[in-house]
Amino acid sequence: MPKNLFDLTGRKALVTGASGGIGKGYAHALASAGADVAILCRNADAGAKVAAELTETFGVDSFFQACDVSQESSVDEAIAAVVERFGRLDIGVNNAGIGILGGDADYSLDDWNKVIGVNLTGMWLCARAEGRVFIKQGTGGKIVNTASMSARISNCNVAYNASKAAVVQMTKMLAAEWGAYNINVNSISPSYLLSPMHASTPLEIRQKIRELTPLGYVQRPEDLYGPIIFLASDASNYVTGHDLLVDGGHTLNVWMAPLQRAVPPRVSPAEESAQLKKDLAMLGVSCDDDGINVDLHPEIADSYRAMLDS
Numbered sequence: 079m080p081k082n083l084f085d086l087t088g089r090k091a092l093v094t095g096a097s098g099g100i101g102k103g104y105a106h107a108l109a110s111a112g113a114d115v116a117i118l119c120r121n122a123d124a125g126a127k128v129a130a131e132l133t134e135t136f137g138v139d140s141f142f143q144a145c146d147v148s149q150e151s152s153v154d155e156a157i158a159a160v161v162e163r164f165g166r167l168d169i170g171v172n173n174a175g176i177g178i179l180g181g182d183a184d185y186s187l188d189d190w191n192k193v194i195g196v197n198l199t200g201m202w203l204c205a206r207a208e209g210r211v212f213i214k215q216g217t218g219g220k221i222v223n224t225a226s227m228s229a230r231i232s233n234c235n236v237a238y239n240a241s242k243a244a245v246v247q248m249t250k251m252l253a254a255e256w257g258a259y260n261i262n263v264n265s266i267s268p269s270y271l272l273s274p275m276h277a278s279t280p281l282e283i284r285q286k287i288r289e290l291t292p293l294g295y296v297q298r299p300e301d302l303y304g305p306i307i308f309l310a311s312d313a314s315n316y317v318t319g320h321d322l323l324v325d326g327g328h329t330l331n332v333w334m335a336p337l338q339r340a341v342p343p344r345v346s347p348a349e350e351s352a353q354l355k356k357d358l359a360m361l362g363v364s365c366d367d368d369g370i371n372v373d374l375h376p377e378i379a380d381s382y383r384a385m386l387d388s
């Protein structure tokens with residue numbers, strides 16, 4: 079039995095959409111296990127800050143690499159630059175994603191193309207580029223895609239939910255195809271998670287999520303540290319084509335019998351928003367004590383407000 083199946087010392091990783099939220103959390107987790115991590119995103123300022131933080135905190139090699147995942151040439155160039163800098167690649171974490179709210183009857187083709195372009199095409203472009211590197215190296219490798227519980231439930235709109243369901247299926251297809259090269263392809267499906275994407279979500283909605291989640295608190299990037307290290311490390315060598323749902327039990331559908339908490343949840347509301355506040359500060363976005371800034375995503379704030387008022 080190896081000493082530490084979860085050790086990533088010396089492994090070379092990249093994470094897309096890593097300037098904040100889930101991607102930044104993944105980058106921290108991988109670096110804490112010893113991996114050198116390239117930060118791929120569009121925001122150069124925030125990306126460079128995350129990279130500096132990883133080097134300072136964990137002593138690993140980390141750098142920012144500009145990448146727009148929806149553009150084929152940008153993805154191919156960025157991944158080539160990572161391989162050039164690190165000498166090889168072992169772990170590709172494809173996480174960048176967007177959601178554009180709106181009911182389907184009024185949804186524009188432009189918004190549809192944006193969401194599919196980043197969430198599905200972008201994730202496939204990254205996985206394809208990483209797969210090519212692993213095949214050329216002959217080393218095998220680990221690919222982890224961020225899907226969502228929205229792949230399984232109906233909570234947003236067709237563009238978002240279908241894009242995430244497609245990520246789950248893309249993960250399975252690539253796992254089937256690339257098992258022959260010792261490449262593991264898996265996905266992680268978070269539930270509602272306090273990232274900058276949710277900075278405009280009203281507090282009443284956070285409370286609703288707590289009430290509808292057996293584990294009783296809103297997910298934070300930290301809650302994905304274990305899952306990402308597991309799927310990136312030797313601990314998961316026989317796991318492939320799997321979608322790891324990390325939702326605190328949210329999709330178990332507890333609404334018919336609201337939970338009476340027996341003990342306080344492991345995480346308090348103040349602890350829930352701690353990382354979100356840091357992420358917003360890093361992005362240069364102001365917020366209140368709960369990590370809320372309604373102006374960051376006014377459309378999300380308006381849509382939740384309408385839901386609460388109805």
Ligand SMILES: NC(=O)c1ccc[n+]([C@@H]2O[C@H](COP(=O)([O-])OP(=O)(O)OC[C@H]3O[C@@H](n4cnc5c(N)ncnc54)[C@H](O)[C@@H]3O)[C@@H](O)[C@H]2O)c1
Nearest residue numbers: 095099100146147173174175226268269270271273274275
């Ligand atoms: N927050 C949630 O509740 C939640 C739940 C389930 C799944 N997810 C998924 O998790 C992933 C990360 O989201 P998050 O919650 O951290 O939100 P976020 O908005 O904080 O992070 C998304 C990241 O993707 C980047 N990005 C967007 N378009 C890009 C592009 N074209 N090229 C490169 N980078 C781009 C953004 O700049 C940002 O860094 C997304 O795929 C999202 O769909 C989020």
